[in-house]
Amino acid sequence: MERESPVLLTERLSKSYGPHPVLVDVGFTLRAGTIAVVSGANGTGKSTLLRCIAGLVPFEGTASVSGAPAGSLEARRTVGYLPQTVSLPENVTVGEVLSFFAKLRGADGLCILPEGFLPADERPVGVLSGGQRQRVALAIALLGFPKLLLLDEPVANLDELGREGFWETLRGVAEVGAAALVASPMPGDLAGVADRAIVLDEGRIVFDGPMDGDHALVRLRARGTEPDPREARA
Amino acid sequence: MSRLVAVAGWELKGAIRSRWVLGTAGVFAAVTLAVTLLGLGSLRELGLSGVGPASAGLVNLGVLLPPLMGLLLGAGSLAGARERGLLAMMAAQPVPRWTLIVGVFLGLVGALWLTVAIGFGLAALVLAGVADVGDLAPLGALVVSTLAVSTAGLALGIAISAFAAGRTQAVALAVALWFLFALGMDLALAGLGPAVHLGPKGLLAAVLLNPLEAARILAMLAAEPSGTALGPFGAYVTGAFGVGGAAALLAGAIALWIAAPLALARWAFPRRAL
Numbered sequence A: 001m002e003r004e005s006p007v008l009l010t011e012r013l014s015k016s017y018g019p020h021p022v023l024v025d026v027g028f029t030l031r032a033g034t035i036a037v038v039s040g041a042n043g044t045g046k047s048t049l050l051r052c053i054a055g056l057v058p059f060e061g062t063a064s065v066s067g068a069p070a071g072s073l074e075a076r077r078t079v080g081y082l083p084q085t086v087s088l089p090e091n092v093t094v095g096e097v098l099s100f101f102a103k104l105r106g107a108d109g110l111c112i113l114p115e116g117f118l119p120a121d122e123r124p125v126g127v128l129s130g131g132q133r134q135r136v137a138l139a140i141a142l143l144g145f146p147k148l149l150l151l152d153e154p155v156a157n158l159d160e161l162g163r164e165g166f167w168e169t170l171r172g173v174a175e176v177g178a179a180a181l182v183a184s185p186m187p188g189d190l191a192g193v194a195d196r197a198i199v200l201d202e203g204r205i206v207f208d209g210p211m212d213g214d215h216a217l218v219r220l221r222a223r224g225t226e227p228d229p230r231e232a233r234a
Numbered sequence B: 001m002s003r004l005v006a007v008a009g010w011e012l013k014g015a016i017r018s019r020w021v022l023g024t025a026g027v028f029a030a031v032t033l034a035v036t037l038l039g040l041g042s043l044r045e046l047g048l049s050g051v052g053p054a055s056a057g058l059v060n061l062g063v064l065l066p067p068l069m070g071l072l073l074g075a076g077s078l079a080g081a082r083e084r085g086l087l088a089m090m091a092a093q094p095v096p097r098w099t100l101i102v103g104v105f106l107g108l109v110g111a112l113w114l115t116v117a118i119g120f121g122l123a124a125l126v127l128a129g130v131a132d133v134g135d136l137a138p139l140g141a142l143v144v145s146t147l148a149v150s151t152a153g154l155a156l157g158i159a160i161s162a163f164a165a166g167r168t169q170a171v172a173l174a175v176a177l178w179f180l181f182a183l184g185m186d187l188a189l190a191g192l193g194p195a196v197h198l199g200p201k202g203l204l205a206a207v208l209l210n211p212l213e214a215a216r217i218l219a220m221l222a223a224e225p226s227g228t229a230l231g232p233f234g235a236y237v238t239g240a241f242g243v244g245g246a247a248a249l250l251a252g253a254i255a256l257w258i259a260a261p262l263a264l265a266r267w268a269f270p271r272r273a274l
Helices: A046-053 A093-103 A130-144 A162-176 A214-222 A228-234 B002-016 B020-044 B053-085 B084-089 B097-127 B132-164 B168-198 B199-208 B211-223 B227-270
Strands: A007-016 A022-031 A035-039 A060-065 A079-082 A148-152 A179-183 A198-199 A203-211
Touching: A007 A046, A022 A046, A022 A060, A022 A203, A022 B227, A035 A046, A035 A162, A035 A203, A046 A060, A046 A148, A046 A179, A060 B168, A079 A130, A079 B084, A093 B002, A093 B211, A130 A162, A130 A198, A148 B132, A162 A179, A203 A214, B002 B020, B020 B053, B020 B097, B053 B097, B053 B132, B053 B168, B053 B211, B084 B097, B097 B132, B097 B227, B132 B168, B132 B211, B132 B227, B168 B199, B168 B211, B199 B227
Parallel strands: A035 A179, A035 A198, A079 A148, A148 A179
Antiparallel strands: A007 A022, A007 A060, A198 A203
């Protein structure tokens, strides 16, 4: 039987800002139903990697989403992207924001997040807390059931209940075939959620393997991206 | 098409609700009203009637303030959205780049024209009592020239915004460009013109290279088709191209000042990190 083609494929993906390389020959594939956490210390290229795949940054090498070049209109039809920081306009309501992005996606605006996750439609964005705004941004990324989710620190600012609700939703969309690439400097947050860990160090992949139990976390700690609780206790 | 309408509507709504546009509309309306009343006052002191000095004041106001408003509005658009992360979210959607640029442009054109309409609407109310039928065409041409040059300012602002590193840089560049068009080119021409023997053709080229000047000449040609108010230059352009030809040439130059910056912004979009 022919193997299912990957949702995401990158080959020798490199990006420099001036003389400073940010990503160097990054290559990996992501298949449907997989949740991968991209981790590494601050400044190792996690956000840039997601931005390259979303088609927001020119780069060298190859990246394709469902067979289409990253950034092409065809690829963007299948990608849901959440930037690390987004400041939504304060003078519009939650409903107006979601309706606008649903029109851009050609989606029906149906929200798959748990009930109560989002603030009420009629609330102006300007009165929302940081966590509530993050929830709205997450809802935008999930509009139209994208095949590939690129999420840059998605649970930053979220409370415990919000995190649980979001991870549960992410597991749900993966079960029905979506793939997700989640950038996080704290991969431990994704223990039990992610299937796979990709660790970047100075723009290069230094670990790419299953996120099974402590195995990946040990590697991540070795790279200094996840604090070791034993050290913390000491 | 529906995505273009969505982007334009989003920008228009955001611009109208922002305090900046409301404040600008208020300032422009107040200045327009003041210029109109001062112009009419000077007529009455001389025992004359009509709208001449008032409309002359409005021509100068119309080619100076609205382009600056357009430049600033455009400069803040893409650069501001980029800084907030909003442009990345919009650009990641399945929307052609042209649709985003043109949608932003159309939405902001709506907000800008509304601002100009409020200002000129107040002036029209004041002038309605003294204007006669013969004044309608020049006043109409003044409004059209103002809308056109403000649109050119907006397109230039969007182009600056597409290239700039941030909103502050974009706004600074927009103000610098406005000074160049409003004062710098005139000063350079006054200083260098006689020395380099610019001549009428050189002067025409300088006018076409300055959208503010092109709009001012266009409005003045409409007010006085003989071109005498423009002196020897007016005599040259009306003699060489006819009034209609000269107006078409100036309108074409302003149209190019709208289209070229938008094309430049589109070119810059995929080459610039969002």
